[in-house]
Amino acid sequence: MSTATTAPNIVFILADDLGYADLSVYGQRNYTTPHLDRLAGEGVRFTQAYANSAVCSATRLALITGRYQYRLAAGLEEPIPSNAANIGLPPEHPTLPSLLKAAGYDTALIGKWHLGRPPAFGPLHSGYDRFFGNLGGVVDYFTHKNGVGDDLAPDLYEGTVPVERTGYYTYVLADEAEKYVRERATQANPFFLSLHFTAPHWPWEGPHDEAVSRQLKDLFHYDGGTQRTYGEIVQALDAAVGQVLHALEATGQAENTIVVFTSDNGGERFSDTWPFVGQKTELLEGGLRVPTLLRWPARLQPQVQTQVTATMDWLPTLLAAAQAPVDGLYPSDGINLLPVLQGQQPVHPRQLFWRYKSQSQRALRDGDWKYLKINEHEFLFHVVDDPRERANLRERQPEVFARLKAAWELRNQDFLEITPQTFTHGLTPDIQADRYVPSRLARHVRK
Structure with missing residues (x-):
C-alpha cells in the first residue's frame, strides 16, 4: 500500500528550555547541531512558532490536550508541586x-512527564501504552x-515500577x-x-561532567554551568535525535513517519x-518563541513556514494526519496546520493568549501586533517589524492598543481563575518558579 494513504507513524520530540537560536539552523x-539542521533541511522550519506557556508543565498540558492550559487547574501556574497529590492531568x-490509541495507534512516552504523579495521575492513565522516564520536572x-540536598531521590520508571539505568540521561x-x-518496524x-x-x-x-554530578x-546550582557546558548539553541532544532518525531510516520507516521537534x-x-529578548518565565518573545521543525517526506515538501503556531496546534494537526477524530466534547483551541503546509494561505490574523504569575504578566498576539503587560506597565509592539520589542507603540496606536487589551480581557473570561483555594493545593506565589530571576523585564518597565 502507498505510504501516501497509510496512517503515518509519529515521533514527537520535545526539548526542555531550548532557546530559539540554540540550533545552528536558527543562528x-x-x-553545530548537524542532525537537527538536516531535519530542518528535509522538512518544515517554522519561524513564528510559540510555546503555549513560558514554563514547562503548562505547555505540556496544552500539548497533550490541544487546549489552552488555563482550562485545567494543573495548567494555572508552574510548576506542579511534587507534594500536591490532587494536581495533575485528569485521566x-x-x-x-488517547485519541490516537482509539484510532489504532500504539503509544509510548519516553522521557519527561511532569503532569501529576501516581496513583491519581500518570502517563498510563492518559493514553500511553508504555512509559519509560521521569515523572517530575527535572533529574x-x-x-x-x-x-534538593537530602531529599534527592530516584525518579526513573518503567511504567509504574522504579528502575535503574547507567549513563547520561539524554x-x-x-x-x-x-x-x-x-x-515497531x-x-x-x-x-x-x-x-x-x-x-x-x-x-x-x-x-563528561559526571564528577560535577557527584558533588551536587x-x-x-546557581553557581554552576558555562556556555561551553550548555553547548555540550545541546549537542548531546542533537546526537540523540540523530540516533532516533537513523533508526527510522535503517528500518525503512522514515518516509511515512512524521517527526516533530x-x-x-x-x-x-x-x-x-536571538533576535528576541526575554527568557523562560517571561512573556517576552524570548520566553515564548521556540525552534520548531517538522518532517513528513511522504506528504510535505521542504519549506520555511511563517505561519503563527502554538503548542496546542499539534493535537488537531497530528489527528488530521492520522485521520483520527477530535473529541467533540473537548474541542481543541488549536488549528490544523496541514492545509497551510500543503500550500494553502496562512491563517492570518492569528490570535494567541498568555498569562503568567497570577496575571502579573499578560500577553496577546493578534496578527502582527502584541499586547504585553508586566506588573502595571503596558506595551504595544509590532512584533514582525520589531521582534526585539523595543518600540512601545501604545501612544502612537491607541486604537490598536485598546482593541488588543480588550481582547485579552474578553478571552480571559473563558479560563479558570486562580483562587485562594487553588493555593491551598500547593500552588503558592513563591514556589520554585520564583527561583528564576527575570533578567530582562526591568528594561521594559522603566518609565
Whole structure:
C-alpha cells in the first residue's frame, strides 16, 4: 500500500528550555547541531512558532490536550508541586495519545512527564501504552535523581515500577527510543512516540561532567554551568535525535513517519534567544518563541513556514494526519496546520493568549501586533517589524492598543481563575518558579 494513504507513524520530540537560536539552523554560531539542521533541511522550519506557556508543565498540558492550559487547574501556574497529590492531568480528559490509541495507534512516552504523579495521575492513565522516564520536572543527568540536598531521590520508571539505568540521561532516552522504533518496524499498527528529553534543562552537566554530578546537593546550582557546558548539553541532544532518525531510516520507516521537534518554552540562563529578548518565565518573545521543525517526506515538501503556531496546534494537526477524530466534547483551541503546509494561505490574523504569575504578566498576539503587560506597565509592539520589542507603540496606536487589551480581557473570561483555594493545593506565589530571576523585564518597565 502507498505510504501516501497509510496512517503515518509519529515521533514527537520535545526539548526542555531550548532557546530559539540554540540550533545552528536558527543562528547558533558557537557549536553545530548537524542532525537537527538536516531535519530542518528535509522538512518544515517554522519561524513564528510559540510555546503555549513560558514554563514547562503548562505547555505540556496544552500539548497533550490541544487546549489552552488555563482550562485545567494543573495548567494555572508552574510548576506542579511534587507534594500536591490532587494536581495533575485528569485521566478522564481526552489526550493526543488517547485519541490516537482509539484510532489504532500504539503509544509510548519516553522521557519527561511532569503532569501529576501516581496513583491519581500518570502517563498510563492518559493514553500511553508504555512509559519509560521521569515523572517530575527535572533529574540529574547521571544519577537520574531529583530534589534538593537530602531529599534527592530516584525518579526513573518503567511504567509504574522504579528502575535503574547507567549513563547520561539524554543518551539513555535515545537508546530506549531507538529500541522502540526498531521494535515497531515489525508491527502492523502505526505508532505514536512522545520522546520528551530533559535537555537542555539544568542541572548544568554535559556528557563528561559526571564528577560535577557527584558533588551536587541542589540540582539548580546557581553557581554552576558555562556556555561551553550548555553547548555540550545541546549537542548531546542533537546526537540523540540523530540516533532516533537513523533508526527510522535503517528500518525503512522514515518516509511515512512524521517527526516533530520543538521546545516546551523559551531558553534560560545560558541559552540563545536571538533576535528576541526575554527568557523562560517571561512573556517576552524570548520566553515564548521556540525552534520548531517538522518532517513528513511522504506528504510535505521542504519549506520555511511563517505561519503563527502554538503548542496546542499539534493535537488537531497530528489527528488530521492520522485521520483520527477530535473529541467533540473537548474541542481543541488549536488549528490544523496541514492545509497551510500543503500550500494553502496562512491563517492570518492569528490570535494567541498568555498569562503568567497570577496575571502579573499578560500577553496577546493578534496578527502582527502584541499586547504585553508586566506588573502595571503596558506595551504595544509590532512584533514582525520589531521582534526585539523595543518600540512601545501604545501612544502612537491607541486604537490598536485598546482593541488588543480588550481582547485579552474578553478571552480571559473563558479560563479558570486562580483562587485562594487553588493555593491551598500547593500552588503558592513563591514556589520554585520564583527561583528564576527575570533578567530582562526591568528594561521594559522603566518609565
